[in-house]
Amino acid sequence: MKREDGLLTRRFNKLLIANRGEIAMRILRACHELGIKTVAVFSDADRMAPHVRYAHEAYHIGPSPARESYLVVEKILDVAKKSGAEAIHPGYGFLAERAHFAQACVDNGIVFVGPPARAIHVMGDKQEARQTVRAAGVPIVPGTEPGLNDEEMIAAAAQMGFPVLVKAVAGGGGKGMRPVHRAEDLPDAIAAARREAMAAFGDDVVYLEKMITEARHIEIQLLADSHGNVIYLGERECSLQRRHQKLIEEAPSFVVDADLRRRMGEVAVAAARAVNYVNAGTIEFLLDKDKNFYFLEMNTRLQVEHPVTELVTGIDIVQEMLRIARGRKLRFSQEDVKIKGWAIECRINAEDPYNNYLPSTGVITTSRLPSGPGVRVDTGVFPGYEITPYYDSMISKLICYGETRGEAVLRMRRALEEYRIMGVKTNIPFHQHMVESHRFLTGQFDTSFVETRFSMDDSIGETHELEAAILATLAAHRQGQQASQIVARGARDTSNWKYLSRWERLRR
Amino acid sequence: MKREDGLLTRRFNKLLIANRGEIAMRILRACHELGIKTVAVFSDADRMAPHVRYAHEAYHIGPSPARESYLVVEKILDVAKKSGAEAIHPGYGFLAERAHFAQACVDNGIVFVGPPARAIHVMGDKQEARQTVRAAGVPIVPGTEPGLNDEEMIAAAAQMGFPVLVKAVAGGGGKGMRPVHRAEDLPDAIAAARREAMAAFGDDVVYLEKMITEARHIEIQLLADSHGNVIYLGERECSLQRRHQKLIEEAPSFVVDADLRRRMGEVAVAAARAVNYVNAGTIEFLLDKDKNFYFLEMNTRLQVEHPVTELVTGIDIVQEMLRIARGRKLRFSQEDVKIKGWAIECRINAEDPYNNYLPSTGVITTSRLPSGPGVRVDTGVFPGYEITPYYDSMISKLICYGETRGEAVLRMRRALEEYRIMGVKTNIPFHQHMVESHRFLTGQFDTSFVETRFSMDDSIGETHELEAAILATLAAHRQGQQASQIVARGARDTSNWKYLSRWERLRR
C-alpha cells in the first residue's frame, strides 16, 4: 500500500540494512527470527565487521568515511536493486532521518522500514515540529524562531532570561547544541554550535530555547501501524547524559507514576497522530521538577536505547517495526501493554573517563561479554576488531533486567565487573562509579548531573593497585624466564611448579 | 533457626559453593548480586576454571577425580571453616542430595542452602519417597518393593506386564536406570543398572516400575520457606531426553492448561509438605496421553533447567534460595506468580550427534556465545578450557525467551546458528535438527521421541559442503603462500590484494 505522504507498506522477504555496528546486528537478528533474508552493506573499514559476516549477502559500498559509503543514497539503492532487496531498514544515524532517502526508497518501490517521508521531514525540522505538535495541543519549551542572526538571538536571550540552549535546526544527538548560562558566553556558543552543525549536517541554522533546569529527559516509545492505530510502550528515563549524549537509560522512570505515564503517553500519541506517524518512534520530553512536561523533539526512527523498553514490556520493537512495514495491524492494544520489572542500559564507549572522556581508538584484543540471568549485550565488536575514528565510539550496550530497580542495579554492577575489554580504554569505570553513587541509587539526578555534580575523582569503590602490581610483575617475570628458557633450551626447569606443570600437561 | 529435621536458617554474608562449572557460576552471580562474599573450591583440573577466577576466594581441594575432591565432605567443611564461610550451596550433582552432607553442615553451624537433611533422606530413597507421597494423596506409578533379588524381580515384571523400568534406589539423572520392553532383556538390564548404580552411587539396590508409555516428563518447580509457605512456579516440559538425560526443556508446556497446572501444582505442594520441605525443589511427574499424572521423584535441589522457569515467571530462583536459607519469608504468594511468554533451554554438550553421541574431550579453541534480545547463556567454559573426562560433558545451557512459543523457537534457531564452539564436537547440530523438526514445532513428542523416532540422518536443513571446501582450500592456500613468503622475505607480494592490504594496514 502506497500513501501520498511517502509511505509504502507491503509484504517483503529480503531486506537491506543501511547501517553498521550493533544496530545492524540487532536488525539482522530480528530479520532472521522472522525468516527474512538479509543484505548488508560495508565500507572498507568494515569488511570483517559482524554485520557483514552475519548477513546472507554483503556488498561493498566504498571507502571508510560515512559520507563516501553509508551516507550515499545512490549506492544503497543500487545494492538494493542488485540484490533484489524489497525493503530497507535504516537503523539509527546515517540515513535514518533523511526524508529524501525514505522518499527515494518509496519512489523505487522499496519499503522503507520507518515512518512516511513527510513525517520525517516535519519532525526533522525542529521549528516545524514545534509548531505542528503545539497545534495538536502538545506543550513545548519556549524559544525563538530559527534563522535569526547572532545579534537578534543575543537580544532574544536577554528577554527570555538565562540559561538558554543554542540548538541547530538540523541537529540531533547533542551535536550542534550548546547550553549557555551567562550572556557573555552566548556569542562563542552560537559560533561553536553553528560550526558543529555545519560539519555534521551541512546546515548552520540555529535557534534558542529556554533551558529548563533541574529537568529530566523522559521519552515515550510509540508504535503506530499503517491502519491508524497508535500505542505507547511506556517511558524511558534518559537523564544521565554528557554533552547531550545519553550514557545510561532505564525503564520505567523513578519519577513517573501510572497517571503521569498515561498523560505523557496520550500526549505523545497525539503528537504522532499530528503527522500521521507510522512505525516505531519516540517523543522526547523534558520533565521539570514540578512534573510539568514539554515536547523536546520526535525521533522518527529506532532509538539506541530501545532494549530497556523491550525488557519491561516483553515486546520485540524491531520485529514489530518489520511487521508494521509489511502492512500488518498492531498485535497489541494499549491495554495489552504492561510494564513488568525494571531495565537499565549502560552504553559502553571507547573513551577514557579519567581523561576528559577522550575517545580511544585501537584494536580490541579481548572482548569477554558478561552473561547469566538478566543480562543482555548488543554489540558489533569482537577480538581483532578495530575502533576507528570513522564511526562513533560505542562498543556495545549492556542491558540488565531485574524484578525491581534494586535488582537491576545490582545485576548491572555485577555485569560491569564481568565485562572484559582490552585494547582500547572504555567508560566501564564511569558506569561502575555511577551505579555505586548514592544519587543514582536513590534516583536523584537530572540532565545536568553527570556534567556538573559527578566526578571520577570521588572514588568510592575499592582499587586494586597492589594486585595489579603483583600480576604485572609475575607476568614480566614469567616472560623473562620463558625468554631465558628458549635461550637455554634443553636445560629445562624441572622444579616443583606444581600447578603450572599440571596445567601444561592438561593442555597437551 | 535450627530445626530437628536438620535445617538451619540464619543470615550469612559469606558462602562456599561446593560445585564447579556453569552452576557454580550461576550461584556466584546470584551471591554477588546480593552482596554475599563467595568461596570457591577446585580440583587440579579446575585451577583456571571460571568459578575459581570469579569467586572472592578459592581453595584447592585435591586431584581431578570428583571422589577425591568435590565429593569429599571433610575437605569442603575444612575450607568452609578456614575461610569463615557461614553457608554452603551445593549446586546440583556432587553432594547436593547427600543427606549426611546437609546434616554435617548443620552440625558445624553452617547454613546448607537446600532442604532439611531429613527431607533429602526421605526423597532420596525412591521407595520411601513413593510411600510418603502416596500417603499424602499423591498419585504414583505402580512398581515393586526394592531389595528383591533378580529372580523375584523377573517374576514381578511378568505379573506387572512389559514395558518396565529398572531403577536404582539411589539413582538419579538417568544413571542406574534401564527401560525393558521384552522379558528376555530383563536380566541384562538389571545387571547393567546395578553396575552403573554401584559405580555412580556405591549402592546397587534396584526396583521395578511399570513404564508409562507415550508419557511426557512434566515437572513442577517449588519454593518453600522455613515459615511453612510453599508455592509452585508452574511446570517445565522435559520430555526430550536421551538415555534419561534431558536435552531440551521448556516452560510452560504445550499440553498443560491453567486447570492442569493448578492441579499438578497443588499435588506438588502437598508432596513437599509431606516431608516439611524447605527451599527450592522440583516434583517430577509423568503425564500420560490421557492427562493423568504420576509422581516420579522429587529433586531436592536446584535443577539444571531452572532458567526456563526464571524467564517465564521473572523470579530469580537462586536468589530466592539464598533468601530462604537466610530465614526470610517468601516474597510472593501463589497469586503473585504469573507465567508470561515462553522459554526454551538447549543443553549444549561435548558429544558427537553423528557418532552415537559419544562424548568428545579436548581443549576449546573458540567459544563465541550468541547474544542479543531474548538470549541467555549459562556456561562455565572459555577458549583455552579443556573438556576432561573427569566431569560431565555439558558445555553450556542456551536459553531463549519469546512472547510466544513460536518466537522462542525461532530465536533458538537463530541463537544456535550464532554459537561458535571449536576444539570439541558438540550436539548443536542435534538441537538445530530438533528445532527444525515438524514434531518439535507442533509440540508432538513424548519421552521416547529422541531415542525411537528421531534420527540425525533425516537432514532437512541446508548443508554447506561447497562453502566448507572453498573456505578450507583458501585457508590452506593462504597458509602455503605465507609460508613461502617467510622463506622469500623481502620479495614481498605487492599485487593488488585490495582488501587484504587495507585490512592489514588497519591492523597496524
Next chain:
Amino acid sequence: MKYYTSVNNQEYEIEIHHERELVVNGERYEIDFQKLPDAGLASLLLRNRSVEAVIEERDGFWEVLIHGQLYTVQVQDERAYRLAQARGTAVADGAGDVHAPMPGIIIAVSVKVGDHVKQGDKVAILESMKMENELRAPRDGVVTHVNVHPGSSVEKNAVIVVIESQS
C-alpha cells in the same frame, strides 16, 4: 594453483586464479576471502553471498564450522594429490580401527577375533564421563584384533578393536 578438496565424500577440484576469483569443478566464482590473523575466524563472500566460518587445522585436516555444522575437509595440492593417487585410491589405513574417544574403563567387549560385524554393530562399552558409552563398528568386516578386556583402562585414541574390510 589447483587443489583437490574433499568433504563428506564429495570431491571438488578448486583452482585459485587470483585473490578475487576461483573455479570449482569448472564453475567460476567471484570471491572475497578474509581471515583474521591468529584466529580461526574467516569470512567468505561468494558472489556476494556471505559465509562466516571458523577454520582450524587439526591433524592434517581442516575443520570448518559453518552455522553450527562442523565439516572436516581434506585439502591436497596437485603434488600431494598425485602422490596419493600413486599410492592407490584405497582408504587410509586405520579406517577399521575402533578408538577410545576419551580415557576410561572398558565395561564390556561384545566381539572376538574372527567375528563378522556390520557397520554400526556394538563392539564394546567404555565407561567415561560418568556414563556408559557404546563403541560401534565403523565399517563392515572381520574382527582381527581385540586389544582390551572388561576392566581395561584405556587412554584417549587407544585402539580397542580392529576390523578389516573384506572387499
Next chain:
Amino acid sequence: MKYYTSVNNQEYEIEIHHERELVVNGERYEIDFQKLPDAGLASLLLRNRSVEAVIEERDGFWEVLIHGQLYTVQVQDERAYRLAQARGTAVADGAGDVHAPMPGIIIAVSVKVGDHVKQGDKVAILESMKMENELRAPRDGVVTHVNVHPGSSVEKNAVIVVIESQS
C-alpha cells in the same frame, strides 16, 4: 628476582622467591599465579583471595584489567631500575607533551608559545569521531611548542603542544 613496580604513582618492591611465594615491600605473600598461554587471561590467588585479570604488554608497560579497572604498570628488574636511577629520577621526557589521542582535525588552539598553563587547562580542540574533543594540559608549566593551527589534520599520537615544567 627483585623487581621495582609502579602503578598510579605508587612504587612496590617485589621479590619473587619461588613459584608460590613473593615479598612485597617486606611483606610475605603466599600466591598461586596462572596465565593462559597465548592469551592475556590470568588468575592470581593471593592468600586464597582470587583475582582475575587480563594482562597485556603494550609499549613497554603492562596493562592489567581487574574488575573493569585498567591499570598501567611499569615493571623494572634491578638492573633496569638502577640504570633508570642513574639517569636521574626526573619523569621521562615527553610527560609535558599533548598528544592527539586519535586522528582528526584541529578546530581551535587556545595557547601560544610562552603561555603559562595549569594542569587541566584546555589547550586545543580536536574534531574526531564526529565530536569536538578538548585536549588539556597534562601538567603545570610553560608552552614551548605549538605544532598545529586550526585546520591542521593530525595523526594519532602526533604531538600538538609541548609544555615544559618549570620546577
